[in-house]
Amino acid sequence: MRKICGTKSATLTTTKLLAVGTMFGCIPLVLKTRKLPYLSPCPSSLSLSSKQTMAWPTLTPPELLFSISCLLLFLYYYLRYFVPSKNKQPTIPVYWPVVGMMPALICNIHDLHEWITGILDVSQCNFFFSGGWFSGMNLFVTSDPLNIQHIFTSNFQNYPKGEEFSEIFDILGDGIFNSDADVWRAQRVKAQQLISHSRFRAYVAKSSRDKVEKALLPFLAYAAKQSQAIDLQDVCLRLTFDVTTKLVFGLDPNCLSIGLPAVPFARAMDDAMVALLFRHAIPVWKFLRKLNLGKEKKLANAWKVIDSFVEETIEKRRAEKKETKEVENLPDLLSSYIDDNETCKVDKFLRDTTVNLMLAGRDTTGAGLSWFFWLLTQNPHVEEKILDELKLVPKSFTSEGMVIFNPEELTKLVYLHAALNEALRLYPPVPFEHKGVVQDDMLPSGFLATPGVKILISTYSMARMEGVWGKDCSEFKPERWISDNGKLKYEPSYKFLSFNTGPRTCLGKDMAFTQMKAAAAAVVYNFYFEVIEGHVITPKHSIILQMMNGLMVKVKRRSAL
Ligand code: HEM
Numbered sequence: 001m002r003k004i005c006g007t008k009s010a011t012l013t014t015t016k017l018l019a020v021g022t023m024f025g026c027i028p029l030v031l032k033t034r035k036l037p038y039l040s041p042c043p044s045s046l047s048l049s050s051k052q053t054m055a056w057p058t059l060t061p062p063e064l065l066f067s068i069s070c071l072l073l074f075l076y077y078y079l080r081y082f083v084p085s086k087n088k089q090p091t092i093p094v095y096w097p098v099v100g101m102m103p104a105l106i107c108n109i110h111d112l113h114e115w116i117t118g119i120l121d122v123s124q125c126n127f128f129f130s131g132g133w134f135s136g137m138n139l140f141v142t143s144d145p146l147n148i149q150h151i152f153t154s155n156f157q158n159y160p161k162g163e164e165f166s167e168i169f170d171i172l173g174d175g176i177f178n179s180d181a182d183v184w185r186a187q188r189v190k191a192q193q194l195i196s197h198s199r200f201r202a203y204v205a206k207s208s209r210d211k212v213e214k215a216l217l218p219f220l221a222y223a224a225k226q227s228q229a230i231d232l233q234d235v236c237l238r239l240t241f242d243v244t245t246k247l248v249f250g251l252d253p254n255c256l257s258i259g260l261p262a263v264p265f266a267r268a269m270d271d272a273m274v275a276l277l278f279r280h281a282i283p284v285w286k287f288l289r290k291l292n293l294g295k296e297k298k299l300a301n302a303w304k305v306i307d308s309f310v311e312e313t314i315e316k317r318r319a320e321k322k323e324t325k326e327v328e329n330l331p332d333l334l335s336s337y338i339d340d341n342e343t344c345k346v347d348k349f350l351r352d353t354t355v356n357l358m359l360a361g362r363d364t365t366g367a368g369l370s371w372f373f374w375l376l377t378q379n380p381h382v383e384e385k386i387l388d389e390l391k392l393v394p395k396s397f398t399s400e401g402m403v404i405f406n407p408e409e410l411t412k413l414v415y416l417h418a419a420l421n422e423a424l425r426l427y428p429p430v431p432f433e434h435k436g437v438v439q440d441d442m443l444p445s446g447f448l449a450t451p452g453v454k455i456l457i458s459t460y461s462m463a464r465m466e467g468v469w470g471k472d473c474s475e476f477k478p479e480r481w482i483s484d485n486g487k488l489k490y491e492p493s494y495k496f497l498s499f500n501t502g503p504r505t506c507l508g509k510d511m512a513f514t515q516m517k518a519a520a521a522a523v524v525y526n527f528y529f530e531v532i533e534g535h536v537i538t539p540k541h542s543i544i545l546q547m548m549n550g551l552m553v554k555v556k557r558r559s560a561l
Pocket residue numbers: 176177188191357358360361362364365368424428429430433434497498499500503504505506507508509511512
C-alpha cells in the first residue's frame with residue numbers, strides 16, 4: 001500500500017487510520033474522521049508544498065486489488081458493527097459499481113451458510129452472484145434438485161471441477177478430489193476397487209470396533225468420572241483421525257487417549273481447510289499467498305506439516321515392507337497402493353492419494369458424528385428411540401463392563417441409520433460443492449451456464465429448502481427416512497446430496513456408516529451428554545462443516561439398561 005506523505009507543517013484532513021488487526025493482519029482500518037498531525041517524514045523528493053496538488057497515484061493491479069480489499073474490509077466492520085440491522089429479511093444482494101455484490105458477501109461472511117440459505121429461499125433456489133471487477137467471482141448458486149441432477153449426472157462432462165478448483169485446492173495435489181477427466185477416472189477405478197474389497201471392508205469393521213472399545217469408551221468413562229467438561233467434537237475428530245490413519249496408512253497414531261496428546265498433522269489439516277474456504281471468498285488470496293500473510297501463511301505452514309507426516313509414514317511403510325514379507329498382504333490402502341505395480345514407485349502419487357483419503361475420511365466422518373451427538377442432546381426423544389432399537393441387538397462387554405456392539409449387527413438397524421442420515425442431511429460435512437462450465441448449456445431452471453461462470457451448490461441450504469424437504473425441513477426428524485412399512489426410505493442422491501451424486505459419488509459412504517454406527521451405538525448405550533450452559537453452537541468457516549467453538553459437554557454414565 002502507498003504511504004501517505006506530506007511536509008512537516010502539513011496537516012492531513014483525513015480519516016483516522018487505526019490498525020485494528022484485520023483478517024490479514026496487515027490492513028489499516030478507517031474508523032473515524034478527524035484532523036491528524038503529520039504522521040511520518042517522507043523523502044524530500046516526494047514531499048509536497050502546501051500549494052501543490054496531490055496527483056492520483058497510479059496503482060498496479062495488485063495494489064488496486066489490495067485497496068479494494070481494504071475498502072471492503074472497512075465496509076465489513078462498519079456495516080457489521082456500526083449499522084444496526086433493521087431488516088433481517090433475506091434479500092438478493094445489491095450489485096454495486098466496481099465491487100459488485102462483494103460488500104454483501106463480506107458483511108455476511110460470519111454467517112455464510114444462513115445468509116446463502118436465506119437468499120436461495122427468496123430466489124426460488126437459484127441466484128447469480130457477481131463479485132464485480134477484478135474479483136473473478138461469477139457464481140451461479142443453486143439448490144434446485146433438477147439443476148443438480150443435470151450438472152452432476154445428465155451432463156456431467158460439461159461440469160468438471162475445473163482449473164480454478166485445483167488451484168484453490170492445490171494442497172491436495174493431483175489427488176482424486178482435485179482432478180478431472182482421465183486422471184480422475186483412473187484414480188476412482190483404483191480407489192473403488194480397493195475400498196469395496198471384502199478384505200478391506202472387514203478391516204474397516206474391525207478397526208472401528210477396536211477403536212471404540214479400546215479408546216473411545218475408556219476415554220468417556222474417564223471423563224465421566226472426572227466430571228470435567230470435554231470438547232466432544234475434538235473427541236470425535238480424534239477418533240476418526242485414528243481410524244482413518246489406520247485404514248489409510250496401516251498405523252494408529254493413538255491421538256484419542258487420556259491426556260489428549262497434540263497432533264500436529266490433525267491441526268495442520270484443520271488450518272488448511274479454513275484457509276481453503278477463505279480462498280473462495282477473498283479474491284486477492286494469490287496476492288496474499290505471495291506475501292505469505294494471514295491464512296495463506298497458516299496454509300503454507302500446514303502444508304509443510306502434512307507433507308512431512310506423509311513422507312515419513314510412507315518411508316516407514318516402505319522400510320517395513322522391505323524388512324518383512326508380512327506387510328505384503330496388509331489391508332491398509334497405502335500398502336495396497338505400494339503393492340500396485342503402476343503406482344508403487346511414484347512418491348508424489350502416494351502423497352497426493354493418501355492426503356486426499358485422509359481428508360475424505362477423517363474430517364467428514366468426525367464432523368458428521370459431532371453434529372449427530374449434538375442433535376441428540378437437543379432431541380432426547382430420538383435418543384430414546386435409538387436406545388429402544390439397541391436393546392434388541394446382541395451385545396458384548398468390555399473389560400470395564402461397558403456394552404459394545406458388532407458392526408455387522410448394526411447394519412440392520414433402521415432407526416439408527418435414519419437418525420444418522422438426518423444429521424448428515426441437516427449438517428452435511430461437505431457444505432459446498434462447486435463446478436466449472438466447459439461450454440454453454442441451459443440448466444433446467446432456465447439459466448444459461450457459460451464458461452467462466454462457476455456453479456456453487458450449498459448442500460447446507462438444500463436441507464433447508466421447503467420446496468425440497470417440505471415445511472418441516474429444518475427439523476431433526478429421523479422419521480422422514482422411514483417408510484410406512486418400517487424400512488429405510490430411499491431419497492434420490494440429487495436431493496440428499498451429503499455424499500454427492502452422479503459419477504463422483506462418495507466412495508467411502510459405507511465405510512463412514514460403519515465407523516459412525518460403531519461409535520454412535522456404543523456411546524449412546526453407555527453414556528449421555530449435557531451441553532455446557534451458554535455454549536454457543538455455530539458452524540466454523542471451513543471447507544468441512546465443523547462447530548466453530550467445539551461441542552463442550554459433560555459426560556454422564558448411563559445406568560444399566
Ligand atoms: C460422513 C462421512 C462422509 C461424507 C459426508 C462424505 C462426503 C463426500 C462428498 C460430498 C464427496 C464429493 C466431494 C467433491 O467431489 O467435492 C465425497 C467424495 C469422496 N469421498 Fe466421501 N464422505 C464421507 C466419508 C468418506 C470416507 C470415510 C471415505 C474413505 C476414505 C471417503 C472417500 C471419498 C472419495 C475417495 C471421494 C472422491 C470421489 C470422486 O471424486 O470420485 N469419503 N465424499
